[in-house]
Amino acid sequence: MCAIRTMIKISIKNYSLSFKNIQALKNINLDINTNEILGIIGPAKSGKSSLLRAINRLCELDNAIKDGDILLDDTSIYSLSVNELRRRIGLIFAMPIVLPGSVYKNITYGSKLQRKFKKNELDELVYFALNAANLWDEVKDRLRDSASLLSGGQQQRLCIARTLALKPEVIMMDEPCSGLDPISTAKIEQTMLSLKDRYTFILVTNNTKQAARVSTRVAFFLSGELIEFDKTEKIFTSPADKRTNDYISGRFG
Amino acid sequence: MTFRIDPRTSQIIAYTILLTLTLITVSILIFIIAFVFKNGLGELNLEFLTQKTKEMGKEGGILPSIIGTFLVTLLSIVIATPLGVGSAIYLTEYTKGGLIRRLISFGADCLAGVPSIIFGLFGFIFFVIKLNLGWGIIAGGLTLSVMILPTIIRTSEEAIKAVPIAYREISYSLGGGKLDTIQKVVLPTALPGIITGVILGIGRAVGETAAVIFTAGSSLSMPTSIFSSTRTLAVHFYILAREGISMNKAYGTAAVLIILILLINFIAYRLMHRFIARYY
Numbered sequence: 001m002c003a004i005r006t007m008i009k010i011s012i013k014n015y016s017l018s019f020k021n022i023q024a025l026k027n028i029n030l031d032i033n034t035n036e037i038l039g040i041i042g043p044a045k046s047g048k049s050s051l052l053r054a055i056n057r058l059c060e061l062d063n064a065i066k067d068g069d070i071l072l073d074d075t076s077i078y079s080l081s082v083n084e085l086r087r088r089i090g091l092i093f094a095m096p097i098v099l100p101g102s103v104y105k106n107i108t109y110g111s112k113l114q115r116k117f118k119k120n121e122l123d124e125l126v127y128f129a130l131n132a133a134n135l136w137d138e139v140k141d142r143l144r145d146s147a148s149l150l151s152g153g154q155q156q157r158l159c160i161a162r163t164l165a166l167k168p169e170v171i172m173m174d175e176p177c178s179g180l181d182p183i184s185t186a187k188i189e190q191t192m193l194s195l196k197d198r199y200t201f202i203l204v205t206n207n208t209k210q211a212a213r214v215s216t217r218v219a220f221f222l223s224g225e226l227i228e229f230d231k232t233e234k235i236f237t238s239p240a241d242k243r244t245n246d247y248i249s250g251r252f253g
Numbered sequence: 254m255t256f257r258i259d260p261r262t263s264q265i266i267a268y269t270i271l272l273t274l275t276l277i278t279v280s281i282l283i284f285i286i287a288f289v290f291k292n293g294l295g296e297l298n299l300e301f302l303t304q305k306t307k308e309m310g311k312e313g314g315i316l317p318s319i320i321g322t323f324l325v326t327l328l329s330i331v332i333a334t335p336l337g338v339g340s341a342i343y344l345t346e347y348t349k350g351g352l353i354r355r356l357i358s359f360g361a362d363c364l365a366g367v368p369s370i371i372f373g374l375f376g377f378i379f380f381v382i383k384l385n386l387g388w389g390i391i392a393g394g395l396t397l398s399v400m401i402l403p404t405i406i407r408t409s410e411e412a413i414k415a416v417p418i419a420y421r422e423i424s425y426s427l428g429g430g431k432l433d434t435i436q437k438v439v440l441p442t443a444l445p446g447i448i449t450g451v452i453l454g455i456g457r458a459v460g461e462t463a464a465v466i467f468t469a470g471s472s473l474s475m476p477t478s479i480f481s482s483t484r485t486l487a488v489h490f491y492i493l494a495r496e497g498i499s500m501n502k503a504y505g506t507a508a509v510l511i512i513l514i515l516l517i518n519f520i521a522y523r524l525m526h527r528f529i530a531r532y533y
Contacts, residue, residue: 058426087428097419100442109437110427159423166428 007034009170009200010055010089015068017047017054024050026224027068032170037192037201039215039232041208043247047224048204052172055202056089057082072170087114090163094175096156098147103130103139106147106158110166125165133161134191153184160191171195172202177210189214208248212236220244289507296505306473310489311499315506317475321390321483322513324476325469326458328394329401334451336398337405341447344406345413346435358410365403369464372400376468388482393469400464401454408453412446413439445525452521459514462487486510 010032017025025047032038040048053059055070057077070077077085087110099106107126111117117125126143130136135157139150147158156176163171173192177185192201192214205211211218212232219229220241228235228244239245258266304314340357348354376396386392416439424434440447462485470482471492484492486506493503 056426058422061422061425083428083430086426091426093419093423093426095419097417097423099420099423099438109424110429113427113429113433113437162427 008032009034009073010202011071011074012051012055013069013071015054015066015070017050017059017064017066019062019064024064024224025054028226030219030226030229032200032202033216034200035197036216037196037203037214039211039218040202040204040221041206041211041218041247042221042227044206045223046221048221049174050224051221052091052174052202052204055170055172056086056091058086058091083113087166088168089170089172090166090168092156092159092163092171092173092176094178096152096159096179098150098155098158101147102144103147103150103158104143107162107165110162129161129165130158132164132191132195133157134187134194135161151184153180153187156180156184156188157191160188164195168199170200170202172204174204175206176203178206185210208236220247222247286511289504289511292501293504293506293508296501297508301505302509305475306489309496309498310473310493310502315486315489315502315509317473318484318486318489318506319509319513321469321476322459322485322487322510324390324479325393325397325465325483325485326455328390328479329397329458330451330455332394332398333402333405333454337402337450337454338409338447340406341409341413342435342440344410346431346439358407361403361406365407369400369461372396373464373467375399376464381468387480388468388470388472389480390469390476390483391479393465393483393485394479396464396468397458397461400461401457404457405447405450405454408450409443409447412443412450415446416442444528448521448525452518455517455521456514459485459517460487460510461485462491466491486513 008031012028012030012032015025015028016023028047028051040051042048050059050064053062054064054066055077059066060082072080072085072088080088099109101109104122104126107129108117108122111122111125127136130139135154138154139158142149147155150158156179160171160176177188180188189210192203195201203211203215215232217230218232218235220227220235220239220243222243228239228241230240235244236248239248301314302319303316306315306317307313344354344357373396376392376399380386380392380395381388384392386395420438420442421434424438429437465485466488469485469488471484471488472482473484473489474481476483486509490503490506490510493499493506
């Protein structure tokens with residue numbers, strides 16, 4: 001066994017979630033370690049996105065009913081203010097949607113809601129975020145241009161930069177590459193790997209190969225249940241559950 | 254054997270029909286404007302625009318009516334815009350599409366269809382008599398604001414509803430509160446639609462006669478305060494034409510009214526496009 005004690009960043013305890021008549025998550029127990037990339041795979045409607053929306057409490061917008069608890073650094077997410085929680089746990093959506101306004105404005109949006117910033121503080125923040133998202137070189141001369149003029153891949157990295165600007169601890173990504181070409185996808189994956197030492201990632205993906213490429217550990221979801229959760233090599237070479245094996249070998253889903 | 258039209262021919266037929274319909278619509282509009290301009294532009298000169306009205310409108314200019322129209326319309330917009338946009342925000346962002354929202358929306362739709370003379374009567378009884386404001390700019394402006402309120406509410410509501418939910422979710426996921434999200438994301442995105450609603454409201458207010466004749470009065474003297482009675486351009490036109498005072502002056506007034514409306518639309522759309530260019 002490894003001697004270094006791994007820190008648990010997020011601990012999901014007996015968590016269930018339902019919307020009206022649909023149960024999206026069934027009694028989930030899952031610990032996410034600091035500085036890992038947790039890959040979440042599973043077919044459509046398996047509860048992957050619901051889990052992300054539960055962790056940053058975005059599911060509350062949809063009148064979801066929950067049971068159980070989620071701990072962030074041993075503190076229940078329900079005892080934190082929802083705005084603080086969402087700053088600490090960023091979420092990148094599948095579709096790169098930029099807010100109306102310039103590249104600069106997109107990145108500073110979240111920070112400016114918290115407090116007043118000096119101009120040079122904001123400039124530094126924009127540089128930090130774009131640089132960390134591997135986008136600085138491509139847009140450094142276009143900071144004042146409308147963000148919607150960027151390419152799809154650039155917009156998705158802008159969305160990542162926008163989240164990084166808030167200095168989050170955890171970054172959740174919901175199929176961040178589903179609308180992107182292979183080169184843009186590679187750039188996003190590169191970004192993730194280069195940031196892994198500083199952040200904890202939760203990556204929901206439909207692309208099992210992507211999960212295999214970047215994740216430390218992988219969780220397989222099916223119909224709102226956590227079927228299997230293990231090291232990436234283990235899941236992809238000798239999964240314990242037949243359903244996991246069927247899914248990763250492409251027999252369904 | 255069934256008779257079938259060649260797809261290319263049917264395309265040409267459809268194109269021709271649609272083009273004809275469009276041309277009819279546009280030519281009616283152009284005909285009206287041309288008709289008024291033909292009869293009215295001859296009356297237009299600096300004197301007509303800058304002189305006080307003399308002899309009930311037979312002589313002199315229409316400056317008091319231009320100022321009156323401007324003030325009444327401005328007042329109605331200043332009152333109706335915050336009320337309407339505020340209601341629209343409440344309806345879209347704070348009610349969950351339930352009975353209340355549908356009821357209010359239905360009410361607004363009904364109100365938008367009420368003939369303006371009814372608003373005039375209401376304004377007369379409520380603002381002029383009951384609140385004792387008397388005939389004047391303020392009573393006229395208040396009445397018009399009530400009249401255009403449904404238009405502004407409904408167009409703003411539609412514009413706000415059209416803002417993708419994803420925008421809101423992104424704002425929330427960046428730690429934004431509800432009010433931040435509405436102020437900084439939803440409203441800027443919906444602004445072009447909201448402005449369209451306000452322009453429609455201005456259009457209705459500027460051209461209104463029935464609702465203002467009972468509330469703003471028909472005095473031809475220069476307004477001195479917001480309580481002064483005034484005669485808007487549309488009312489002036491109506492009186493000149495109906496009483497047979499001067500058809501020439503009536504057409505002149507109509508031409509000014511049309512130019513004014515075109516100008517307002519032009520400026521508003523320019524502002525909107527500049528805004529969009531800056532934000533998108």
